Amino acid sequence: MLQVLLDLGTLVAVLVQRRGVTLPNDVRYSAAGLSVILAAVGVANAIRVPPIKDLEVTVRNLPAKFDGYQLLQLTDLHISRLFPERWARAVVERANGSGVDLIVATGDFIDGSVAMRRIDVAPLHDLRAPDGVYAIPGNHEYFFDYEAWMRHLAGLGLRMLPNAHTILSRDDARLVLAGVTDLSAPAKGHPGPDLAAALAGAPRNVPILLLDHQPKEAGRAAANGVGVQLSGHTHGGMIVGLDRLVARGNNGYVSGRYDVGGMTLYVSNGTALWPGFALRLGRPPELTRITLRAQL
Known part of the structure; x- marks a missing residue:
């Protein structure tokens, strides 16, 4: 260039x-x-084990018992020959040492088939948090036998939320954690993201935290009452300047925090990135530790 x-x-x-x-x-x-x-x-910036980045997010109607609740977001690990077992184990150790209540992973775990990546993803089995480890698929899971990867990731102890939700509790206080599938799913013959299905049966008037791999549909989530959306996919744009081009393909969302109709959208730069473009300049990788705060 x-x-x-x-x-x-x-x-x-x-x-x-x-x-x-x-x-x-x-x-x-x-x-x-x-x-x-x-x-x-x-390349050095791209392949390093990322540091923990701290972020506070104020959530509408967050119960007092969830004030100070912490979760760690992993996303876009792209476990592969470039990000192998040794790297994945170091990420898991750093995640487990973060002291959070919950770990979430917002897709793009791998590049390769289960047979190719079985050893490299094995460290994910050791992810631990008091309220568990929840995850959704990204677009890359659909490139490499989606069903096989969903079974394998579930077998590693990750609780998958494809168009589904769970309830997090602190005594009588509750928080909805929901997840959707990826926008690329229909092209591969699988159900696309369906927020209504994900929230079916969820209690009313309870704050909703949504996991959605791609950020571009954040406006729709905000219109449906989601309080916080966590996404990845963009890798932060990888390089300052190039991030502006990446933003255009994602409705302007590429890196960091956005206010979308009163909802907080956070787009992580990613724990790793696609090995086919393994460069980072000014857009570092991250493990995002998010502290939830109630509105005063």
């Missing part, structure tokens, strides 16, 4: 000056050196 930019700049200079322009070799060598440095930094 740097070389192309240099060529474009030279072309503009030729057109403006209407004569030949020679670009010194030192400039090209410098661009090549800079690209190597940026690539090395970008």
Whole structure:
């Protein structure tokens, strides 16, 4: 890209000056050196075990007994040859040491079949939190035998919420944790995200926390009374500048916190990212520890 930019700049200079322009070799060598440095930094940022990022979220009508409740969001682990068993185990150890009440995973666990990734995903079996570990599929689960992966992830102890919900309790106080399937599901012959089905039978007037891999339908969730939506999918845009392009494909949601019709949407940069574009510059990976707060 740097070389192309240099060529474009030279072309503009030729057109403006209407004569030949020679670009010194030192400039090209410098661009090549800079690209190597940026690539090395970008890959190092992409494959590291991410730090914990702390975030407080105020929730409408949150019961006092849930004030201070903590959950950890994992998303876009993309466990693969680039993010193998050793990396997954380090992530699990950091997650278990976070001291949260609940762990949630918002999809894109893998790249590869169960047979290919069985050893690499095995550390997920050791994820632990007092209120359990809940998860939803991302689009990549549909690329590699969805049914097989749902069975295998459930067998590792992850409680899957595909268009379903559960109730979290603190004595008589309750919180609805719901999940939906991915927008890519219908193209693979599976049910698409159905918030009505996910909330069927849920108690009324109870705050809803929604897990949805892709953030683009956040407006619909807000219109249906969801208090907080946790998403991933975008990897934060991976590189400053490129994130603006990624945002366009996700209704403007790419990284961080958004207020969507009174609902808080949080889009994580991702625990990892797709191995086919393993670069991060200015958009670091994260393990997101979220503290719920009641409105004063």
